[in-house]
Amino acid sequence: MPIFIVKNNPSLANPIKLDKDDEHHLLRVMRMKPGSRVTLTDNQGTLALACLDHISPVVLTRLSTSQQPPPPPLVVCLPLIEQRHMEWAVEKITELNAGTIQLITTARCQQQTLSARKMNRLEKVALAAQKQSERAWPLQILDPVPLKKLLVAKKIIVVGTLSKNGQPFSQEALIDRQPIFCLVGPEGGFTSEETNLLEKAKAFTINLGPTVLRSETAAMAITSITQFLIFLQH
Template identity: 30%
Template sequence: MTELFNGKGGLVSGCIQCIDRAGVDFVALEDPKLVSPPSPQWHVVAALGTLKGGRADWLVEKCAELGASSVTALLTERSPSISENRVDRLERVILAASKQCQRLHEMVVHPPTKISDVLPKVSQSKLSFLAVAEAPPLMSALTSLELKSDGLLIVGPEGDFTAKELKQLTEAGATAIGLGPNRLRVETATIALLAALMLSSDAQQTT
């Protein structure tokens, strides 16, 4: 007995009859079913453009493994662009990671987005966390907040956001949070924040 999934929530049980160079013969033993996405759904918005080598790939791969619903490359004054070739590569990384960790709902890569276009999403979001150096600790914020059905996780570039960008995001409704005393790289901050929120949401659902 094995299961097949399509990355869109579809799941079907069956058995493999034959494997050869042409492909796999699979016989379904029941009707396909549609599984709802897990909650809460976290949407990562991070400044990937400044990341060198395979660091952006690593960030996106781990976001997929941890269950993020989507990833958006954030364009800021200190991270103004990201190449189309890199975006295409990130989509391939997500597909491979989704298969490896058996995600029923594949993570989405959104087109690169400017902060001005993120602000309405922050205003409309039920919960938005903004990683900022020297901000109040994340865990302190979590003790006073109930995790909603979805939210935004916003991480700036190396060198952090400008004062103007921070003001725009916080005035739109983002909650500034800190991730410890050390200055973290973009990918480290993103994964630390996402992992903490995924564990906290799991804890809330089981209590």
């Protein structure tokens, strides 16, 4: 069951009210009745089980609360690919509980800029995925930056590749590497110049397998692998 995000009530104090869109979803889509149980979050790690007391206006009463740990310090660096593929990647990366998506541009990206409308769409996809996966923390999506600028400002830790020179990925690769930056290339891969930049930045390159992966598939794969290794560390 999807969760509902409560705004302007960080402690989830009773009585609890929802915004108009969530009220509509609660009553018209989910067809909740008085006495129904609803899961809420303050978007800062608190989850609450609440009871729907009234429907006109909608009023909920918190019954119990629990805390969800924040997402691991994982930043997925996603190139600007076709919009529908980016939306799919954002949805899955949100469900996999990464903390941040950093959009990047490279020489072979299908687009070098992202309109406000498209960015807004990605944020809506992330929000829907957060609610569906009962995630109590938002996914942060950062505006696109060129790969070269990112390498200057940040230390890329893990680069997904099809190169036979890629190293096996292990827990040892994550030791003392916080936050963890995972980077995948666009369709067509990195140029030789970009590969040289990554080598100079001492990026840790791993092989994601023998088959050619779409960028969004590679992003999901590297996120899943990294999350699993982080889980083993704890």
